[in-house]
Amino acid sequence: MNLLKHLEQKAKLSESLYVSYDELTEWPTEQIEEAKQQGCLVQTDDAEGIICCQCPKHCWKDVEIRQKDGHSVGVYFCEDEDCAGLIEIELERLQQWIIEKKKLFQLGYGKTGHHRKEQTRKQKQKGEILQLQAALLKHHGFDSDTFSYEPATQEQLKQLLGWSQPKVHRVMKAIFGSNPMNAYKRQCRTKAIPGFLKINDDGGYSIEAIYESTDE
Known part of the structure; x- marks a missing residue:
């Protein structure tokens, strides 16, 4: 595993995107310089402490900056019985970098996870569209002898679906485009709604197609 792959794994599994000097x-x-040059590691403000490696406990220690022989050093106290005492470190060990996930993605790292999330999002959206289409099917009476051209209100759809009003609007927009309620009402007013709902421009599922499939 190279450093860029390690950064990808850290970004996925860790809550922190920070990488310490010691790490x-x-x-x-050469791998560190490559990650920096590619913009995947960007130096940020120094940390306030470090992980102490004086003993197997690996405790977090806040570091105090003091002056010694005319220059600044970092110090912290270790309470371990075998290593107890004041520990002095160089201040460069407080340096840290942040992982730029977008840069990693641009280089091809993390695309699998992103693609999976995008597929899940699209599947969820398709399921929501089908639910809304089924609600419109019920409202307009596709399962009765008399088809109603009276448009459903967002409140009615909200009640039928058990959704919030913003969600109803969002999914209506996925079906009817911008200004979805106006477009939907126009289809009802011109009595074009049966044909509009029967077939979508993208060839996807329609209300009649869903309804007919339940009769099989």
Whole structure:
């Protein structure tokens, strides 16, 4: 695994997108420079502390900055019985970088997860459209001898579906386009709604198609 792949995994699995100076020292210099040049690692404000590696506990320690022999150093206190005492570190160990997930994606890392999420989103949207179409089917009476051209209100659709009004509007927009309620009412007013609902421009499912499929 190279550093960029490691950063991808860290971005997926960890709540933190920060990478410490100590963590980077475990990787080859050329890979670190590549990640920085590609914009995948961007230096940010110094950390306020470090993970102490004096003992197996690996505790987080806040670091205090002091002056020593004319220059600044970092110090913290370790309470471990074997390592107890004041520990001095170079301030460069407080440096940290943040992982730029968008840059990783542009380089091809993390696309599988993104693609899976996009597929899930599209499947969910399709399911919502089918539910709304079924509600319109019920309202207009596709299952009765008399078809009604009276448009349903958002409130009626909200009650039929158990959705919030913003969700009704969003899914109506996916079917009828911008200004969905006006477009829907226009289809009802011109009595074109049966044909409009029967076949979509993209060849997808329609209300009649759904209704007919339930008769099989």
